[in-house]
Amino acid sequence: MGEPVVAFTLFTEYDIMLFRSGKHYKLYEKLGSRTAQVDGVDGVYFAVWAPNANYVSVIGDFNDWNSSSHPLKVRWDQSGIWEGFIPHLTNGTTYKYHIGTAAGEKLEKADPFAIRTEVPPRTASIVDTTWYTWKDSDWMTRRERHNALDSPMSVYEMHLGSWMRDPNDPERFLNYREIAAQLVPYIREMGFTHVEFMPVMEHPYYPSWGYQITAYFACTSRYGSPQDFMHLIEALHQADIGVILDWVPSHFPGDAHGLFRFDGTHLFEHADPKKGYHPDWKSHIFNYGRNEIRAFLISNALFWLDRYHIDGLRVDAVASMLYLDYSRNAGEWDTNEHGGNENLEAVSFLKEFNEAVYSHFPDVQTIAEESTSWAGVSKPTFQGGLGFGMKWMMGWMHDTLSYFKEDPINRKYAHDKMTFATVYGFHENFMLPFSHDEVVYGKQSMLYKMPGDDWQRVANLRSLYLYMFTFIGTKLLFMGAEFGQTAEWNVDQSLDWHLLDYAPHQGVKKLVSALNAVYKSEPALYEKAFSxxxxxxxxxxxxxxxxxxxxxxxxxxxxxxxxxxxxxxxxxxxxxxxxxxxxxxxxxxxxxxxxxxxxxxxxxxxxxxxxxxxxxxxxxxxxxxxxxxxxxxxxxxxxxxxxxx
Known part of the structure; x- marks a missing residue:
C-alpha cells in the first residue's frame, strides 16, 4: 500500500495570492504531479484545486485504487488546494484523484495539470516530466524574424493522426518520431514556413478532431510521450519550420473523468447554463469571470510556449466566446450589464491572455479564428483591440469559394465576391484560410469544389491557389489540398497519397511548392501584407x-x-x-x-x-x-x- 502522505508544499504565500487573483501564469510549476525529494526520500508531490471537496485522495496502480490509503490535505489559506507528498513513487505512476463531494458523491478525476495520460480509451493520468535537452537554439534565437508580421507566413494545417498512417498497417498511427521523419522533408520540399497542428491536447473522443479536450497540459498519448512530441517540434525547428498549435479555451466536454463538475460543483464551467453550456457542441464553457480559471487557461497557453517551444497559438472558436447570444435563440441568453450581447468576461480574458503571451514571448504569434465583424480583433489592447496578432479572414474564404464554385459562364454574376474583400481587408491583420472545416460534412474537397471537366477542375484549383498566395494577408492550406485530394477529409484514415501517381495531382503539388517559393522570394507579397x-x-x-x-x-x-x-x-x-x-x-x-x-x-x-x-x-x-x-x-x-x- 505504500507509505502515508507527507506534508509538503511547493506554494509560497505569494503563489497563493497570485493564484487567487488570477495572475499566476505558471501554475504548471506548482499544481499537478512531479517527482520530488523530501528528507532524502524520493517520491511524488501532488497538488490539486478542489475548493468545494470534502475529501481528496490519490488513487492509482500503486495502491490498488484504494480511496482511503493516501488522502491529501487541504491548505489552511482558503485557496482550495489539496496537496501532499507520497514517498517511493516515480515517473510512470498511473493515478487519479478520488474526490468526495459535499453532496456525498464519490468522483474519480484525472489531473487537470497532468502532462501525460493513458492512451484512450483509458483515462488515468501518468506522473511524468517535460525535461528535454533541446537542440533548436538557432531557431529560437531567430524566430522573431520568421514570425514577424512583415515576413512571409505560409501555414500547412494538419491533423497528426490522419496525415499519414503506417503503409503496412493503415489502422496504426505513426508516432511523433515517425511523423517527424516523414513530415520534415515533406514540408521543406513544399516550402511552407509553418505547420499548424490541430489540437494535440489529450481528448477521449477521437472524431472530435481534438477539439473536446480533457487534459489541457498533456499531448495525446496516441502518438507517444511528451519527449517524442518535443522531438517532432525540434526536428521542424532545425529545418527552419515554425510550429503553431490549435488552442481551445472556448469549451470542454462533460466526460466523467474530466473538468466538468470537478469537485461536485460547477468549478471550471459557468454555473448558469446560459453562459456555461454550448448548444452546438454539447459541451461546457469556462467561467471566464473566475480568477482561478483565467490563471488555469493562461498558464496552459504559456505552458505550450514555454515547455514545448511552440511558435504560435491559433485560438479556436473566438466568436463563440465573444457573444452571449452565440448560437442561442431568444430567451436562451441574458444581456450583459450594459444591455448588450457581448460577453464582457470573455472579452477581458482574451485581452489578458494576449497581453500575457506577448509579454512573456514577444516573438510568437496568436491567431484568432473569429468569423464576425468584431472590431479590433488583431489590434493591440492599448488601442482597444483584443490583442491577437492575426485573424482568420473567413469572409474572404467564403466569398472566394462561392465565386470559384460557379461555372465560368455564370461568374460574371458573382464578380463582386472577388473584389469585396479589399473593402474591409485592412481593418485587421488577416490570414487567408482554406482549412479543415472546408473539406468535411459534404462540402467536398478543394478540387471537387471546382467546376468543369477534370482538366478544368485542376486549372481552376491552380488559379485559386495563385490568387490566395498573391492576395493580401498570410496563408493557410489544409493537408491534402496541396496535391488535390479528391475525397473529403476523413479523420479515420490517411490522406490519399497514391493520387501522386497521377500527373494532374503531381502538377498541383508542384504548383503549391512553386507558389511557396515565389511567395517567400518576392518581398512585394509579404512586406506590406496588412497595409x-x-x-x-x-x-x-x-x-x-x-x-x-x-x-x-x-x-x-x-x-x-x-x-x-x-x-x-x-x-x-x-x-x-x-x-x-x-x-x-x-x-x-x-x-x-x-x-x-x-x-x-x-x-x-x-x-x-x-x-x-x-x-x-x-x-x-x-x-x-x-x-x-x-x-x-x-x-x-x-x-x-x-x-x-
Whole structure:
C-alpha cells in the first residue's frame, strides 16, 4: 500500500495570492504531479484545486485504487488546494484523484495539470516530466524574424493522426518520431514556413478532431510521450519550420473523468447554463469571470510556449466566446450589464491572455479564428483591440469559394465576391484560410469544389491557389489540398497519397511548392501584407471577361508585381493591362505551365507602351492562358520619370 502522505508544499504565500487573483501564469510549476525529494526520500508531490471537496485522495496502480490509503490535505489559506507528498513513487505512476463531494458523491478525476495520460480509451493520468535537452537554439534565437508580421507566413494545417498512417498497417498511427521523419522533408520540399497542428491536447473522443479536450497540459498519448512530441517540434525547428498549435479555451466536454463538475460543483464551467453550456457542441464553457480559471487557461497557453517551444497559438472558436447570444435563440441568453450581447468576461480574458503571451514571448504569434465583424480583433489592447496578432479572414474564404464554385459562364454574376474583400481587408491583420472545416460534412474537397471537366477542375484549383498566395494577408492550406485530394477529409484514415501517381495531382503539388517559393522570394507579397499600401487594383470591373488584375507592392518599387487572373476557359489574346510605369515586364509565374499540368501557353516579356489604360500612363498587351493566373515583374524600372509614381 505504500507509505502515508507527507506534508509538503511547493506554494509560497505569494503563489497563493497570485493564484487567487488570477495572475499566476505558471501554475504548471506548482499544481499537478512531479517527482520530488523530501528528507532524502524520493517520491511524488501532488497538488490539486478542489475548493468545494470534502475529501481528496490519490488513487492509482500503486495502491490498488484504494480511496482511503493516501488522502491529501487541504491548505489552511482558503485557496482550495489539496496537496501532499507520497514517498517511493516515480515517473510512470498511473493515478487519479478520488474526490468526495459535499453532496456525498464519490468522483474519480484525472489531473487537470497532468502532462501525460493513458492512451484512450483509458483515462488515468501518468506522473511524468517535460525535461528535454533541446537542440533548436538557432531557431529560437531567430524566430522573431520568421514570425514577424512583415515576413512571409505560409501555414500547412494538419491533423497528426490522419496525415499519414503506417503503409503496412493503415489502422496504426505513426508516432511523433515517425511523423517527424516523414513530415520534415515533406514540408521543406513544399516550402511552407509553418505547420499548424490541430489540437494535440489529450481528448477521449477521437472524431472530435481534438477539439473536446480533457487534459489541457498533456499531448495525446496516441502518438507517444511528451519527449517524442518535443522531438517532432525540434526536428521542424532545425529545418527552419515554425510550429503553431490549435488552442481551445472556448469549451470542454462533460466526460466523467474530466473538468466538468470537478469537485461536485460547477468549478471550471459557468454555473448558469446560459453562459456555461454550448448548444452546438454539447459541451461546457469556462467561467471566464473566475480568477482561478483565467490563471488555469493562461498558464496552459504559456505552458505550450514555454515547455514545448511552440511558435504560435491559433485560438479556436473566438466568436463563440465573444457573444452571449452565440448560437442561442431568444430567451436562451441574458444581456450583459450594459444591455448588450457581448460577453464582457470573455472579452477581458482574451485581452489578458494576449497581453500575457506577448509579454512573456514577444516573438510568437496568436491567431484568432473569429468569423464576425468584431472590431479590433488583431489590434493591440492599448488601442482597444483584443490583442491577437492575426485573424482568420473567413469572409474572404467564403466569398472566394462561392465565386470559384460557379461555372465560368455564370461568374460574371458573382464578380463582386472577388473584389469585396479589399473593402474591409485592412481593418485587421488577416490570414487567408482554406482549412479543415472546408473539406468535411459534404462540402467536398478543394478540387471537387471546382467546376468543369477534370482538366478544368485542376486549372481552376491552380488559379485559386495563385490568387490566395498573391492576395493580401498570410496563408493557410489544409493537408491534402496541396496535391488535390479528391475525397473529403476523413479523420479515420490517411490522406490519399497514391493520387501522386497521377500527373494532374503531381502538377498541383508542384504548383503549391512553386507558389511557396515565389511567395517567400518576392518581398512585394509579404512586406506590406496588412497595409493598403501593399495592394492596388488595376482591373476589378471586367466581369464579362472574368479578368482581374492587381499590383502587389513592397518597400522597394523595383519589387512590385503585377498579377492577372483569367478565370474563364478561353484564351485572352493581347489583353491590355495598365501599368504604373514604363519598362519591360517579365513573366515570372504561370499556372498554365506544363510543369503544373497546364496547357502550356507560353508567356513572353512585354514592353510597356505609352498608351494610357485603366487610369495609368502606360500599358502592356498580354496573352492570358485559360483558367489561369500569371505574375509579371518589372525590369529596367524608370518609375522616377513617370509623374506621381
Amino acid at each position: 493598403p499600401e501593399g495592394f492596388e487594383w488595376v482591373e476589378m470591373n471586367d466581369r464579362d471577361q472574368g479578368v482581374f488584375a492587381y499590383l502587389r507592392k513592397g518597400h522597394d518599387r523595383e519589387n512590385d508585381l503585377l498579377i492577372v487572373l483569367n478565370l474563364t476557359p478561353v484564351v485572352r489574346s493581347q489583353f491590355r493591362v495598365g501599368v504604373p510605369c514604363e519598362g519591360v515586364w517579365q513573366p515570372i509565374f504561370n499556372t498554365d505551365d506544363t510543369t503544373f499540368y497546364g496547357s502550356g501557353i507560353r508567356l513572353t516579356k512585354s514592353l510597356a507602351e505609352p498608351i494610357p489604360w485603366m487610369h495609368r500612363s502606360h500599358s502592356i498587351a498580354l496573352d492570358l492562358p485559360p483558367l489561369a493566373g500569371v505574375i509579371y515583374k518589372q525590369k529596367n524600372l524608370k518609375s522616377r520619370k513617370v509623374k506621381g509614381k
